[in-house]
Amino acid sequence: MSQALVVYGGWEGHYPGEIADIFAELLGEIGFGVTMSDRLDSFTSADDLRAFQLIVLHWTQGDIAPNQFAALREAVHGGVGLAGIHGGLGDAFRNIPEFQYMVGGQWVAHPGNDGVTYDVTVTDLNHPITQGVPNFTVTSEQYYMHIDPAIHTLATTRFGDTVMPVAWTKRYGSGKVFYHSLGHHPDVVRMPEVLRLTRQGLAWAAAEA
Known part of the structure; x- marks a missing residue:
């Protein structure tokens, strides 16, 4: 059985425990064994992290110790998948530029x-992550992000004339990274379109090749 590690914490305004439980549900649906942790010392050993096919991080802001980031970086670079949503991955560890590079973007x-109504447009209709996910409208926070031009964009939104990625993938060494910026509240994560996008993103990031 494939194994996933879900690490959650940081700023409580992003409901780390509740959204971690949603991740655990989705991972169970696609056949993963799930280990839950609310401690960053889960990242103290890259060798231990290699026991997992996927790391899901939901830790808004906060600080990660150098040895913890080194273990996480080594594991992902070596082929362990990394996935997350909203500020739990896109606004974690602001003081670590290499973490932002690994993820492919950073909230600004x-x-x-909260309460902005905006459209999400699926731009890569052929990717396994977006299969069966229609364009949809959400009322929530609309993230404006600094992004790495190396990302592969899956879905976008608009700020006037500016097209902004909402969901993307990135390669980091041998690791596969999946991110989307939706999910300020658990009810947004539980929207059918967001659940499907997230579930398929988790599966993609964990898969080999």
Whole structure:
């Protein structure tokens, strides 16, 4: 059985425990054994992390110790998948540029704060992550992000004339990274379109090749 590690914590405004439970549900649906942890010392050994096919991180802001990041980086670079959503991956560990490079982007603003209604447009209709996911509208925070031009964009939104990635993949060494910026509240994560996108993203990031 494939194994996933879900590490959650940081700023409580992103409901780390509740959203970690949603990740665990989705991973169970696709046949993963799941280990849950609310401690960053889960990242103290790259050798231990290699026992997992996937690491799911939901830890908004916060600080990670150098040895913890080194273990996480080594594991992902060596082929362990990495996935996350919203600020839990896209706004973690602001003081570590290499972490932002690994993820492929970093939150910088959400104009209008919570309660903005915006469209999400699927731009890669042929990717396994987006199969069966239609374009949809969400009312939540709309993330404006600094992004790595090396990402592969799966879905976008618009800020006026600016097209902004919402979901993407990236390769980091041998590791596969999946991210989307949706999910300020658990009810957004539980939208059918977001659940499907997330579930398929988790499966993709964990798969070999």
